[in-house]
Amino acid sequence: MVRIRLKRMGRRNYACFRLCVMDAREERDGRSIEDIGYYDPHKEKFEEKFVFKRDRLEYWLSVGAQPTDKVRTLLKKAGVALPQKRKKRRKKAMKSAE
Numbered sequence: 001m002v003r004i005r006l007k008r009m010g011r012r013n014y015a016c017f018r019l020c021v022m023d024a025r026e027e028r029d030g031r032s033i034e035d036i037g038y039y040d041p042h043k044e045k046f047e048e049k050f051v052f053k054r055d056r057l058e059y060w061l062s063v064g065a066q067p068t069d070k071v072r073t074l075l076k077k078a079g080v081a082l083p084q085k086r087k088k089r090r091k092k093a094m095k096s097a098e
Contacts, residue, residue: 001023001024001064001066002021002022002023002024002033002060002063002064002065002066003021003022003023003024003065003066003067003068004019004020004021004022004036004057004060004061004065004066004067004068004071005019005020005022005028005067005068005070005071006018006019006020006039006068006070006071007020007022007028007029007032008028008029009038014042015041016038016039016040016041016042017038017039017040017041018032018035018037018038018039019035019036019037019038019039019052019071020032020033020034020035020036021033021034021035021036021060021065024066034056034060036052036053036056036057036060037050037051037052037053037057038050038051038052039074046077046078050074050077050078052078054080057075057080061082061083067082
């Protein structure tokens, strides 16, 4: 599965993050398929904090990439329409033998 998630960059005690498309099995700072933006929590305005390529993001969402919870929150703040989060199906309880 392909995930859209944040990769930590920057120096010690001053974290910045890249918005990356990665295989879900990769490490947090591992190899990414594509970098599509960045998030700098130290900036003042949200427009400067979170910058991304909207066309590439929409492409990856259309082919089934799943954003992590933090990325989903940031995208909602930025006004991006996201597909509904899939809910896990519960197994039906087995009927007890009477």
